[in-house]
Amino acid sequence: MVISAKDGLKLVGISIVCFCAVFVCTFFLNFYLDVLPLESEVGEQSQAIYKAQLATAQMCCGVTGGVLSIIAAFLLAFYIKLYIDGHATTLGTLKALGYSERRLAVNFCIFALAVLIGCTLGFGLGHAFMPYIYEQLAIDGITVNITFRPWLIALLIVAPSARFAALALSVARVAPRRSAIALLRGGAESAKPSKPDVKSKNRPFLTEVAFKTVSANKLLAFFVTFSCFCFAAMVQMGIGMENLISDGTAMGWLILSIGIVLALTSAFMSMTALVRNNGKTIALMKTVGYPLAKRTAAVFLGFAPLAALGFAVGTVYQYVFLTLMVNIVFANVGEVPQYGFDVGALFITLAAFVASYTAIVALYTFKLNRTSVKSIMTET
Amino acid sequence: MIKATSVSKTYNNGKVEALKNVSVDIRNGEFAVILGASGSGKSTLMNMLSGLERPDCGKITVEGTDITELNEKQLTAFRRDNVGFVFQQYYLLPHLSVESNVKLGADIARNKNYMPIIDALGLCDKLRAKPSELSGGEQQRVCIARALAKNPKILFLDEPTGALDEKTGRAVLDCIMREKTRRGFTMIMVTHNRNIGETAQTVIEMNSGEIIDTHAVSRQKSAYEIGW
Numbered sequence A: 001m002v003i004s005a006k007d008g009l010k011l012v013g014i015s016i017v018c019f020c021a022v023f024v025c026t027f028f029l030n031f032y033l034d035v036l037p038l039e040s041e042v043g044e045q046s047q048a049i050y051k052a053q054l055a056t057a058q059m060c061c062g063v064t065g066g067v068l069s070i071i072a073a074f075l076l077a078f079y080i081k082l083y084i085d086g087h088a089t090t091l092g093t094l095k096a097l098g099y100s101e102r103r104l105a106v107n108f109c110i111f112a113l114a115v116l117i118g119c120t121l122g123f124g125l126g127h128a129f130m131p132y133i134y135e136q137l138a139i140d141g142i143t144v145n146i147t148f149r150p151w152l153i154a155l156l157i158v159a160p161s162a163r164f165a166a167l168a169l170s171v172a173r174v175a176p177r178r179s180a181i182a183l184l185r186g187g188a189e190s191a192k193p194s195k196p197d198v199k200s201k202n203r204p205f206l207t208e209v210a211f212k213t214v215s216a217n218k219l220l221a222f223f224v225t226f227s228c229f230c231f232a233a234m235v236q237m238g239i240g241m242e243n244l245i246s247d248g249t250a251m252g253w254l255i256l257s258i259g260i261v262l263a264l265t266s267a268f269m270s271m272t273a274l275v276r277n278n279g280k281t282i283a284l285m286k287t288v289g290y291p292l293a294k295r296t297a298a299v300f301l302g303f304a305p306l307a308a309l310g311f312a313v314g315t316v317y318q319y320v321f322l323t324l325m326v327n328i329v330f331a332n333v334g335e336v337p338q339y340g341f342d343v344g345a346l347f348i349t350l351a352a353f354v355a356s357y358t359a360i361v362a363l364y365t366f367k368l369n370r371t372s373v374k375s376i377m378t379e380t
Numbered sequence B: 001m002i003k004a005t006s007v008s009k010t011y012n013n014g015k016v017e018a019l020k021n022v023s024v025d026i027r028n029g030e031f032a033v034i035l036g037a038s039g040s041g042k043s044t045l046m047n048m049l050s051g052l053e054r055p056d057c058g059k060i061t062v063e064g065t066d067i068t069e070l071n072e073k074q075l076t077a078f079r080r081d082n083v084g085f086v087f088q089q090y091y092l093l094p095h096l097s098v099e100s101n102v103k104l105g106a107d108i109a110r111n112k113n114y115m116p117i118i119d120a121l122g123l124c125d126k127l128r129a130k131p132s133e134l135s136g137g138e139q140q141r142v143c144i145a146r147a148l149a150k151n152p153k154i155l156f157l158d159e160p161t162g163a164l165d166e167k168t169g170r171a172v173l174d175c176i177m178r179e180k181t182r183r184g185f186t187m188i189m190v191t192h193n194r195n196i197g198e199t200a201q202t203v204i205e206m207n208s209g210e211i212i213d214t215h216a217v218s219r220q221k222s223a224y225e226i227g228w
């Protein structure tokens, strides 16, 4: 085996995204299927809520599943490219030995392991949380019995894993189209001399460091943006939904909590990686005598615009999502509720966002500055 | 038989002429050394002869097959079935054990019987070790074992002792020559060390992308007889 299982497991990001997607889809889909036959039992007054719940389940399942699988697919392709660039020498050696491109590409299927793990966990936890969620969503005191559907395993675990294995295979098939010798040489001098950057000369040193930190950590940049996007979109969507479908449905709260979990997980994940990647720079800045504020700014400041971008896109996304839901889905239900952009919710969300992300940065600033110069210099 | 006719190769859009109209003949079972200063085009010639790289013009036939005519897939198959490589930088897979690295060569050639090779190169007590836990000489022996595990018809070595000290270098060279005598494959070794030329049957001397001299060695010396 060329790629170790450990390499496959480094794709935690993909696992997390898949986990979220399957987690959401598992219970919304199961809920939808369990509730569908109960229409006659729901009382006249509760019909609207019932229909709204069905519609929301449908919509959440489709949109969350769709958006997250696209994100996961991009991540996977990105990781494979990263892997191939980072392992050019290995691939070159194998090609020199006579391993064919097809045979090498097959190895990349192991990357789908990350998908399998994420989906399995999502499915498992989705089921674990189901009783609680069902209770929250109950209408008219009707108990909805949870049905375990084995075919959902095929749909939510087996199919995505197989699809991603196929995706990995096809990406890997086209990516290393370089001769063995080019790969071998590329490995030896993989750190390409960076293009002379005229603009960088005019930037102050700290801006320069901040800029480099972001551009050297593209994957992290993505995750920071994604985290802020999730936070903005799902918290506002949760509040919005809670207002739309009043009458004590827990649907809004549910979405809100999923959003927060998703956002914080990716935030913590990217911060951990960021601190790990930059410990050395920071320790060095410390020895040279940069004050704490400047050291911290060098690492985190570059991500602030991305965080703002993620938040903005998330806000727009949830507005479009809810508008669509109100106009398309509820239209079929018959009773279209009033929906407009909720400025109050935006401010509440923004305040919560700033508070929690500042807290996270503060926590990691503490962690980052605890690393001593010596501990870093003595590690190989 | 390996036969190159009027082979040329340039890099950087013709700015660097790495090989200029080079022709060589190497008999089956021969041990040839390509000798020359750094930058004289030795590695380039070796890469052409072994099907790692394509020449700009000229013909290279191996056992009558013109390998410059093969497409990428056929060329990979050609390397799989015919050649073994030993590089100065070893190029071992860092996360694999010694045994797995050798098996990598054996597997592609469908050779199940690779343990005797590991044994012959004195690596039996290092089977489970990772390359990072080995000395340079040991790593190079793993690389040789991996190449030999393919049962190659031709073994190409690019500065195999280039990164080793004298003592280790001699031991590795001795290993190579013992295996060559035992198995009788064709062997082409690139080196800048004139003394190593004395271990070969034929010395092909290069300078500035051209072959300036080819001569037979009157008495082949062992790895321990030559100067270093």
Ligand SMILES: Nc1ncnc2c1ncn2[C@@H]1O[C@H](COP(=O)(O)OP(=O)(O)O)[C@@H](O)[C@H]1O
Pocket (backbone or CB within 6 Å): A185, B011, B012, B016, B017, B018, B036, B037, B038, B039, B040, B041, B042, B043, B044, B045
């Ligand atoms: N991929 C390449 N791109 C540009 N120039 C190259 C490349 N490979 C080799 N050269 C040039 O071709 C010449 C011969 O190189 P090489 O065959 O590696 O020499 P040797 O192995 O004898 O030291 C050198 O001038 C080298 O700089």
Ligand SMILES: [Mg+2]
Pocket (backbone or CB within 6 Å): B042, B043, B044, B158
């Ligand atoms: Mg060379």
